[in-house]
Amino acid sequence: MALLQIAEPGETRTKEACATAAVGIDLGTTNSLVAVVRPDPESGAGKPRALPVDEGSTLLPSVVSYTGGKTPIVGRAARRLAAEAPRETIVSVKRFMGKTSADPETRRLSPYQFAEGESGTVRFEVRGRAVTPVEVSAEILRALKARAEEQLGMEVRQAVITVPAYFDDAQRQATKEAGRLAGLEVLRLLNEPTAAALAYGLDKRSQGTFAVYDLGGGTFDISILKLVEGVFEVKAVGGDSALGGDDFDRAIAERLLVEMGRTRDPRLVRQAIDAAKAAKESLTRSDRVEVEIDGWTRMLTRAQMEEIIRPLVERTGPSSRRALKDAGVPEGKGLDGVILVGGSTRVPAVRAYVRELFGLQPLADIDPDEVVALGAAVQADLLTAEKPQHDVLLLDVAPLSLGLETMGGLVEKLIQRNTTIPTSATQEFTTFADAQSGMDIHVLQGERELVQDNRSLARFRLSGIPPLPAGLARVAVTFQVDADGILSVTAREQLTGVSQSITVKPSAGLTDEEIERMLLASIEHAEEDVQARLLIDARVEAQRILKAAEQQIENNGDLLAPDERQAIEAAMQTLREAAGAKDHRAVQDAIQRLDHVSAEFAKRVMDRGIERALKGHSVGEFEQGELSPHAQKAYSALRDD
Amino acid sequence: MPDIHPICWSCGVSRAPTDALCPACGKVQPPPPPQGVLDKFAVLGLPRAYELDERALEETFRAFSRKLHPDRFVRATPRERRFSLEQTTLLNDAYRTLRDPVRRAEHLLALRGVKVAGEERSGAGAMPQEFLEQALEDREKLLEAKMEGGPDAVARLAEGVRSKRQEAMEEIARALREPRPSDAQLRRTAELLARLRYYARYLDEVEGRAAEI
Structure with a gap:
């Protein structure tokens, strides 16, 4: 410690930079990888490299087994336990991230025993205890972190973790939580296809519009990206968060089990799935293969397998076409290339279908298993290095629309899918009953019109709305989506400034205690200069209030006696001067003073508004002056009733 | 001030x-x-x-x-x-x-204090009666064409709406190119923009059909 303190500041930083690494992690359904950009000692140039983390391989099977002692087993060793301990060995946990126990995903063909969580979160029952998908994923990340540290000989603290572009808010939150739980600072959640494009774009130094067709173990993603001068702009994403190679295995296993006509105990199901997977893999090279399950054998040809999986492969068509349309790329032309990502794109039938779908020979020169992790490593380098190896910028999009429940169980979309992030949107709502004091805010994600067909992200209540006639209170609801694609929502009543805000939680219903327990020490505190921030906020507030006061004087000046007007204008002048100086308390005081001298005036203005509304005074004229289009809409809709 | x-x-x-x-x-x-x-x-x-x-x-x-x-x-x-x-x-x-030319035009109007009717679902109330009647009729024809006429009939209808959209876009561009458009011109532009919204929804429906085929 003492040595560190006497070192030159510059030196300390270099030492720190050398002692830790920022990595890219592909937390996959089937396999997970970790990659890093390290400058070449000779040339100084840095290329991303996937690290061997499991028995010499760069692929760590995403399998966690709770069979042993206290420490769970991860990777190949765990996978070998899957057949004999199917319930205690969690395979493809990614499918369960952010899911509730009511989700169809938890009712599919699988050997697991589920425990019911208090708040509906999925929990695997293993050896008498319940573990959440977030905890299972954290085990995988912990293993990757430890093994990467071993390989690199330095601490790994920060990571970019990839997620399918089509992951919803809950799934993203869950992934971020898993990272924190594993002791990693998650620099960014990066969409997998974007990561892949990053790896390719740098490699080829190319420009143009590309489709990334990413069919992994459990998810299908399609992204359309435009690359110009080092800026990757994602134009559109689409996909299916529950379609992948695992479904091929399951479909094949299902067929085999039907043919066997045996009871489906978990062990047999596991064996059938493993046999199906092995058969699928060898059929990428040969035309026929012998399948063996528990002493029963059968010959399976490639044509037969392709017939079983065809409906699944074809499910990638509609979302691909929609993404092209959303990106404004005419079908059949306008694309410069198609990039294949994900182990499932090794299946010849998939490649043939992609060629047919896009009319282009797909690119697959970077290992489709590694490409996502390599891209993530590049992004980690971009975000952390003093001098990144490449000068590129990624502009990503919100994968799904975000909206609010409105009257009649309809969804009002505030943010459309494929909007470049970060983004925000504000919509004004009004009360529908006289003296209504609260408003329920229900946040939804999805493309459908009806609330029930979308994913419910959060509900909260804005209370403390001042008693006013129906349609007069104005509640502005603001959505802000950050660069990770994570949403926060603020509701603010405009007259009084009453506001409530939330960051949408890892909603698959984790309770607060659970989150707290998981987070423990990793709470991040902004070390911001509080004073300076208070001053900026006070100035902004001062400008807002001055503008409002000016407007009110202009519109309703006739309600003021000359001396009242003089007092208000003097207070405004004081506030202007305070806002120009550096003391936030003086600004606050001046705001309060102005507030005080104009209180009577504000009351008169409000009375005038209410009087007009109650008289039914030419509603059109009133609304134009006072209400936002949205409030007007709600207002007129109510009158029509 | x-x-x-x-x-x-x-x-x-x-x-x-x-x-x-x-x-x-x-x-x-x-x-x-x-x-x-x-x-x-x-x-x-x-x-x-x-x-x-x-x-x-x-x-x-x-x-x-x-x-x-x-x-x-x-x-x-x-x-x-x-x-x-x-x-x-x-x-x-x-x-x-x-x-986006349509959003850009809307924004130019907003900067001049003109709001475009029909911003969301229920806003059609501000449109002239004849337009709403025409819209209703168009919808019925589309439905009919979808049920009976097949892709060609649907495509013909879509073509008609596309050319109306084109005309509206041109008129909007002309009005907004004026250095000092009159209030009447701005109101007319706002109405045309509201119509464009309607045309867009109509064409979405047509394309929905195309995707089904």
Whole structure:
């Protein structure tokens, strides 16, 4: 410690930079990888490299087994336990991230025993205890972190973790939580296809519009990206968060089990799935293969397998076409290339279908298993290095629309899918009953019109709305989506400034205690200069209030006696001067003073508004002056009733 | 009333409210306070006009993104990170509005204090009666064509709506090119924009059908 303190500041930083690494992690359904950009000692140039983390391989099977002692087993060793301990060995946990126990995903063909969580979160029952998908994923990340540290000989603290572009808010939150739980600072959640494009774009130094067709173990993603001068702009994403190679295995296993006509105990199901997977893999090279399950054998040809999986492969068509349309790329032309990502794109039938779908020979020169992790490593380098190896910028999009429940169980979309992030949107709502004091805010994600067909992200209540006639209170609801694609929502009543805000939680219903327990020490505190921030906020507030006061004087000046007007204008002048100086308390005081001298005036203005509304005074004229289009809409809709 | 000129939080130099970066020290600035209609042309430093060089718009957007995006501020102070998030949010919104001719036209009207009717689902009430009747009739014809006429009949109807859309776009462009459009022209433009919304929904429905086939 003492040595560190006497070192030159510059030196300390270099030492720190050398002692830790920022990595890219592909937390996959089937396999997970970790990659890093390290400058070449000779040339100084840095290329991303996937690290061997499991028995010499760069692929760590995403399998966690709770069979042993206290420490769970991860990777190949765990996978070998899957057949004999199917319930205690969690395979493809990614499918369960952010899911509730009511989700169809938890009712599919699988050997697991589920425990019911208090708040509906999925929990695997293993050896008498319940573990959440977030905890299972954290085990995988912990293993990757430890093994990467071993390989690199330095601490790994920060990571970019990839997620399918089509992951919803809950799934993203869950992934971020898993990272924190594993002791990693998650620099960014990066969409997998974007990561892949990053790896390719740098490699080829190319420009143009590309489709990334990413069919992994459990998810299908399609992204359309435009690359110009080092800026990757994602134009559109689409996909299916529950379609992948695992479904091929399951479909094949299902067929085999039907043919066997045996009871489906978990062990047999596991064996059938493993046999199906092995058969699928060898059929990428040969035309026929012998399948063996528990002493029963059968010959399976490639044509037969392709017939079983065809409906699944074809499910990638509609979302691909929609993404092209959303990106404004005419079908059949306008694309410069198609990039294949994900182990499932090794299946010849998939490649043939992609060629047919896009009319282009797909690119697959970077290992489709590694490409996502390599891209993530590049992004980690971009975000952390003093001098990144490449000068590129990624502009990503919100994968799904975000909206609010409105009257009649309809969804009002505030943010459309494929909007470049970060983004925000504000919509004004009004009360529908006289003296209504609260408003329920229900946040939804999805493309459908009806609330029930979308994913419910959060509900909260804005209370403390001042008693006013129906349609007069104005509640502005603001959505802000950050660069990770994570949403926060603020509701603010405009007259009084009453506001409530939330960051949408890892909603698959984790309770607060659970989150707290998981987070423990990793709470991040902004070390911001509080004073300076208070001053900026006070100035902004001062400008807002001055503008409002000016407007009110202009519109309703006739309600003021000359001396009242003089007092208000003097207070405004004081506030202007305070806002120009550096003391936030003086600004606050001046705001309060102005507030005080104009209180009577504000009351008169409000009375005038209410009087007009109650008289039914030419509603059109009133609304134009006072209400936002949205409030007007709600207002007129109510009158029509 | 005198304007308050914001000053750079870092070096104290006076700057324009829409300056995302301080002209003197280059530090990222807080966005202008949310009041009135923000001029999205100013966000991108472009002249307020309907005619716009799309290539230049794209290049400007990329150039600003490179400077303002949160990825460029991962190592900065929390305050700068917050400003970067807010500025990029504004930038993305401005770009989304300006690159689309319809949204751009709507924004130009909004800057002149003219609102476009029918902004959302229930807003059609402000449209003239004859247009609504025509719309209803068009919908029935489309439904009929979908049920009985098959793809050709649907395509013919879509073609008709597309040419109406084209005409409306041209008229809007003409009106907005005027240096001083009259109130009547602005109102007419607002109505045409409301019609465009209707045409867009109609064509979406047609394309929904095309995807089914």
